[in-house]
Amino acid sequence: MQGGKAPGIDGLPPEFYKTFWEELKTDIMDVFTESFGDCSLPQSCRRAVLTLLPKKGDLMDITNWRPVSLPCSDYKLLSKVLSSRLKKVMDPVIHRTQTHCVPGRSIVDNVSLVRYLLTVSGSLGLDAGLVSLDQEKAFDRVEHHYLWKVLGLSPGFIAKIKVMYENIESVLKINRGLCEPFKVTRGIRQGCSMLGMLYALSIEPMLHNVRSSINGLVLPGFDTPFTVSAYADDIIAFTKGQNDVDSLGHIVEAFQKISEAKVNWAKSDALAVGKWAGGLPQLPGGLAWQRGGLKYLGVYLGDQGTTAMNWEGVVGKVEGKLNKWRWLLPHMSYRGRVLIINNLVASSLWHKLKCMEPPAGLLKSIQSIILKFFWDDLHWTPQCVLYLPKEEGGQGLVDLVSRTAAFILQFVQRFLFGTDDVVWRPVASTILRGVAGLGLDASLFLVDCGFVPLCKLPHFYQGLFTAWRLFKWSRLGPAASLFWLLEEPLVWGARLDLHDGSRPGLTDRLTGAGVKKLGGIVEAAGPCLQNTEAVASLLGLRSARHTRTILNEWNNRLDSEEKEMLQDYSDGTEAPDSGDPFPDIFFFSTSC
Known part of the structure; x- marks a missing residue:
């Protein structure tokens, strides 16, 4: 639990329990055990302080205030x-x-x-x-009654969760005072650690119904349709026609009746992509189709004009945040300046930088503003030293370009080595297979990225391969599986690329014949590469x-283990498995 706070009515912070845990642990365990046995928590656990946080809009409208429950530390501990x-x-x-509150999944996936x-x-x-x-x-x-019925967990565990919400109360905090407590019979407390998971x-159940009832968007070469994407209550449904829209409306209506949920159609959005020659479907709740793009999870997505809105006014916002602290600069240490820059200013950029490629020059402009704030116009140390950790003689100041490159490398790592449930991987593979018509997919990361035609890629992938070029990489060994051995590229500076100037036109012949991977040659020449x-x-x-x-040169670049895998493949004793992990690679900065 995060320390330094005592949000509940008893005023006890988490540090109290950490400091006196040896003295308290037996009593606390007895209290919780007795509470589960009696199906009722102590009053300090059941009662929470309800405070209101302002949202955007007219603050005279109660709907523009967000209620947040602040339970005591003992409740949060349990x-x-x-x-x-x-x-x-x-x-x-x-x-x-x-993806919300599921380990291994991220909002970036949506x-x-x-x-x-x-x-x-x-x-x-x-x-x-x-x-x-x-x-x-x-x-x-x-x-609550709906929640207990759909949890689908063991009866004993559901009973414990029920106790956490049995006879709970809230006291509203107004003008530094607390009102009379009142009963709370629905809703999930924000201070509950199970909030997102519950x-x-x-x-x-609603998402399952959507997935099974609408046709969704089916891409060429895919058997499974894309029907819905959800991050907690932020849901996007992918529809293909009027039947899908009608089914979605019926599902939402039924879900509202059984769960007391409510969709605000006035604040919902609908984006139409394509020509829709037969006319756009009719939407429920007075919702209207829009073109260009939409905002989803804090990011504008769509055409170039829409995505450009992600970066409008960013420089001004950074300057505004820093100017609020400028009057304190004469009394502020360098460490304090770094904390303000890293934690209050730069951190506000991370979400969009993880999802979108910024315009050229934007990060350099922001970095220049940050440096001016740090030095107060007097630069005493080279920038590269400032970015080093403090124990290495630097100040730990964030380098926006390097941090963005790190985000991109995390994205590549998730694409290549992530779990099987990464929802966007099949679509990303479709985009990569279209690069120069090579159909290389993930094996595109086994070639020399200097050959990749960036101008033909979507904007995000241009930044991706630009960042990938910042590093040298090497294989940690031969292909570890038959699948990735057959996927070995034969072009663009890959391990099996024979384009060294002595064989002009070989790459063109390979691409012209539709043979860009070793698997295509093995299919024609056999496992020993002998069918000339x-x-x-x-x-x-x-x-x-x-x-x-x-053929001899290709054969010489394979080790004995790889040749044995090809022979087993030919004999039918081994088959390629697309689920095999991507080959291990080691990369290091080109500055090394």
Whole structure:
């Protein structure tokens, strides 16, 4: 639990329990055990302080205030214990289209999926309708009786969660005072560590119904449709026609009746992609289709004009935040300046930088503003030294360009080595397969990125491969599986690329014949790469001797283990498995 705070009515911070844990642990355990036995918590656990946080809009309107429950530390301690147990079963229970509070999943997954679907749909000329649903007071409207019925956990564990919400009360904090306590019969407390997980479980029945009832968006080459993307109550449904829209409306209406949830159609959005020659579907709740793009999870997605809105006014906001502290600069240490820059200014950029590629020059402009604030116009140390950790003689100041490159490398790592439930990976693979028509997919990261034509890539991938070029990398060994051995590229500076100037036109012949991977050569030449005639015919080579030389060089670049895998493949004793992990690579900065 985060220290330094005492939000509840008893005024005891987490540090109190940490300091006196040896003296308190037996009594606390007895209290919690007795509470579960009696199905009732002590009053300090049941009662929370309710405070209101302002949102955007007219603050004279009560709907523009967000209620937040602040329970005592003992309640948070108990909910943390239950949360740690509940977390272990979230991944198998919650479908991969929901990413909120599920270990191993991220909000970036949702944004990436929507961004890629918009990119692929636009490039292929597909018709698609994206309906973004706004849940009104989502967490506060969860009906407890409904929640207990849909949890689907063991009766004993559900009973413990019920105790956490049995006879709970809130006291409203107004003008530094507390009102009389009142009963709370629905909603999930913000101070409860299980908040996000309980909500994800409560809305999963609706998402399951959406996935099974609408056709969704089907991309060429895919059997599984894309139907929905959810991060807690932020939901986007992918529709293909009027039947999908009608089904979505019926599902939402039924869910509202059984759960007391409410969709605010006035704040929902709908984006139409494609020509829709037969006309756009009719939307429920008076919702209207829009073109260009929409805002989802804090990021503008869509055409170039819409995505540019992500960076409008960013420089001014950074300057405004720093100017609020400028009057303190003469009395502020360098360490204090770093804390303000890193924690209050730069951190506000991280979400969008993880999801979108910034315009050229934007990060340098912001970095210049940051440096001026840090030095107060007098630069005493080279910038590269400032970015070093303090123990290495630096100040630990954030370097925006390097941090953005790190975000991109994290994205690549998740694409190459992430779990099977990364929802956007198939769509990203479709985009990569279209690079220069090579169909290389993930094996594109095994070639020399200097050959990759960036101008033909979406803007985000241009930044991705630009950052990838900042590093040298090497393989930690030969192909570890038959699948990735057959996926070994034969072009663009890869391990098996023979384009060294002595064989002009070989790359063109390979791409012209549609053979860009070792698997294509093995299919023609056999596992020992000996069928000279077949390869010569495939590549349009007239010289058998020249063809034999090429095959020998490919064969010489394979080690004995790889040759054995190819032989087993030919004999039928081994088959490629697309689920095999990507080959291990080691990369290091080009400055080394």
